[in-house]
Amino acid sequence: MGRLTETLTKSLENVVGEAGLIRDSERMQSYLSDWRNAYRGEAALVVRPASTAEVAEVVRLCAQAGIALVPQGGNTGLCGGSIPDASGDQVVLSLTRMTQIRQVDPGNETITVEAGVILQRLQEAAAEAGRLFPLSLGAEGSCTVGGNLATNAGGTAVLRYGNMRDLTLGVEVVLPDGRIWNGLRGLRKDNTGYDLKQLFIGSEGTLGIITAAVLKLYPAVRSRTTAWVALPSTQAAVDLIGRMRGLCGDRLTGFELMSRQSVEFVLRHVAGCNDPFAEVHPWYVLIELSDTLLDAPLNEMLENGLGEAFEQGEALDAVVAGNETQVAALWKMREGISEAQNHEGPSLKHDISVPVSSIPAFIETADQQLQAAFPGVRIVAYGHVGDGNLHYNISKPVGSEDAPFKAQAEAIMHVIYDVTRAFAGSISAEHGLGQAKREAARRYKDPLDLELMRTLKQALDPAGLMNPGKLL
Structure with a gap:
C-alpha cells in the first residue's frame, strides 16, 4: 500500500476544504481510538467530506495512490471496526459532516438521510413528520446512520421492527474505485436480480462506503405500557415471551432479559437507579407493549399475560410503570448495564445469538463451563430474548488483578464461542466482527462462508484498500 504524499494531501484539501482536513496530531486523537479505549491506531490524515461527490473524489484519489481508507461514523462500536491500524499510513474517512435529511416521504412511509446523521436526530425527524423510526440503542445520541448500516445494528426494538437490514429499502454507496452506486430506491418490491444493498449493509466498510439510505417509517406510537418482572429462571423468560406474543402479537415491542448480577452492577454504579422489588430475584x-391507538387496552393485555404467568410460576413479582418518569427509570436500569460493568474493571464483551428456545441451555452450559x-x-448476561441475542459479558473475580484476568480473555472467549457453536449460534449478533472477532471468525464460521466473503471482497475491492484488516 502507498504512503500519503504532500501532493495527495493538497489534492484532498482541494476536495474537502480546510475544514474537512485534520492533520494536527492532537486534533486527530478522538478519531484514533474507540470510546472504551480498547482499540487504538495511527493515521496519516483524517478527511471529513461534506457530500457524496466529495466522498467519491476522496476515494478515487486514494485508490489511485494505493492509500487505504478507514470509514468512520460516530465511533461508538465495540469491535474496533472503525479504528485504523498502527502503521500510520491509513486515512480515516469520517462521515460526520454528511448530516442532511434529504427527504421525508410520509406517503411512501420513508425517510432519506445521509450517513452522518445521528440516530437520535433521525428519530426526531421521523417524529416531526408524525412517524416513528424504531431503531433504538444505548448510543443513539452519538452513533450515526452510516455506522448503524455498516454493522447492521439491532437494538431493543428488533422484536417488533427488525434490525437495520429490515429497516432499509435502499442505499447510496461510493465503491472502492470512486464510482457512486445509486441504490436510493424507496421500493418495497423490486425483483430485478440481486439485492445489492444487502452486500453493503453489515459489511463494515470493507466493500464500499455507504453515504445515504432510504429507511422505512412506521406509524407513531400513541400508547404504551412498561413492566419490570422478576423471574425464577431463563426458561421462565422463554415461556413468558411465548405467552405474551400469543396474547399481544406485534404490540409486544420490547422484552429485555437481565441477570441479577447485571442489575446489581447498575444499582451500585448508576446514579438514580433503585431496585423495584424488596426481594432479590435471579432474573x-x-x-x-405499544400501539398506534391512543386508548389501546395495553394494560389489560399486560395484566392478563402476567396473571397467567403468575399462575404458571413463570413470574415471581412485577411492577407496572404508572407514568413516563417511571418508564424512563425502568429503561435506565436496562440501558445502564454496559456503563455499570465498566466500573468493575475490565469487561470481556461477547455479543452472541442462539435460537430463542436454546437460551436457557446456552446460559446454563456456558455458566458451568466458565x-x-x-x-x-x-x-453479566442480558439481552434481547425475542431475537436470541445475548450480551454475555465477563468481569474479573472480586479482589483479583486486571492483568491476569485480561490474559485469560482468549481462553474465556473460546469457552463461550464453543458453547455458542454447540447451540448453532453466531459469535456476533449485532456488533459486527471488526478487528476484535476477525480471527475468531476463521475458527467459528463455515470455511465456505469465508470463501464466498473473500470472493466478494476481491471482486469489489481487489486492491484491498477499504477498511483493511477488518471482518476478513
Missing part, C-alpha cells in the same frame, strides 16, 4: 425482564475453568468470574 428479570423488561416488557413493553466457573469450572475460571472460578469466581462474574457473568
Whole structure:
C-alpha cells in the first residue's frame, strides 16, 4: 500500500476544504481510538467530506495512490471496526459532516438521510413528520446512520421492527474505485436480480462506503405500557415471551432479559437507579407493549399475560410503570448495564445469538463451563430474548488483578464461542466482527462462508484498500 504524499494531501484539501482536513496530531486523537479505549491506531490524515461527490473524489484519489481508507461514523462500536491500524499510513474517512435529511416521504412511509446523521436526530425527524423510526440503542445520541448500516445494528426494538437490514429499502454507496452506486430506491418490491444493498449493509466498510439510505417509517406510537418482572429462571423468560406474543402479537415491542448480577452492577454504579422489588430475584425482564391507538387496552393485555404467568410460576413479582418518569427509570436500569460493568474493571464483551428456545441451555452450559475453568468470574448476561441475542459479558473475580484476568480473555472467549457453536449460534449478533472477532471468525464460521466473503471482497475491492484488516 502507498504512503500519503504532500501532493495527495493538497489534492484532498482541494476536495474537502480546510475544514474537512485534520492533520494536527492532537486534533486527530478522538478519531484514533474507540470510546472504551480498547482499540487504538495511527493515521496519516483524517478527511471529513461534506457530500457524496466529495466522498467519491476522496476515494478515487486514494485508490489511485494505493492509500487505504478507514470509514468512520460516530465511533461508538465495540469491535474496533472503525479504528485504523498502527502503521500510520491509513486515512480515516469520517462521515460526520454528511448530516442532511434529504427527504421525508410520509406517503411512501420513508425517510432519506445521509450517513452522518445521528440516530437520535433521525428519530426526531421521523417524529416531526408524525412517524416513528424504531431503531433504538444505548448510543443513539452519538452513533450515526452510516455506522448503524455498516454493522447492521439491532437494538431493543428488533422484536417488533427488525434490525437495520429490515429497516432499509435502499442505499447510496461510493465503491472502492470512486464510482457512486445509486441504490436510493424507496421500493418495497423490486425483483430485478440481486439485492445489492444487502452486500453493503453489515459489511463494515470493507466493500464500499455507504453515504445515504432510504429507511422505512412506521406509524407513531400513541400508547404504551412498561413492566419490570422478576423471574425464577431463563426458561421462565422463554415461556413468558411465548405467552405474551400469543396474547399481544406485534404490540409486544420490547422484552429485555437481565441477570441479577447485571442489575446489581447498575444499582451500585448508576446514579438514580433503585431496585423495584424488596426481594432479590435471579432474573428479570423488561416488557413493553405499544400501539398506534391512543386508548389501546395495553394494560389489560399486560395484566392478563402476567396473571397467567403468575399462575404458571413463570413470574415471581412485577411492577407496572404508572407514568413516563417511571418508564424512563425502568429503561435506565436496562440501558445502564454496559456503563455499570465498566466500573468493575475490565469487561470481556461477547455479543452472541442462539435460537430463542436454546437460551436457557446456552446460559446454563456456558455458566458451568466458565466457573469450572475460571472460578469466581462474574457473568453479566442480558439481552434481547425475542431475537436470541445475548450480551454475555465477563468481569474479573472480586479482589483479583486486571492483568491476569485480561490474559485469560482468549481462553474465556473460546469457552463461550464453543458453547455458542454447540447451540448453532453466531459469535456476533449485532456488533459486527471488526478487528476484535476477525480471527475468531476463521475458527467459528463455515470455511465456505469465508470463501464466498473473500470472493466478494476481491471482486469489489481487489486492491484491498477499504477498511483493511477488518471482518476478513
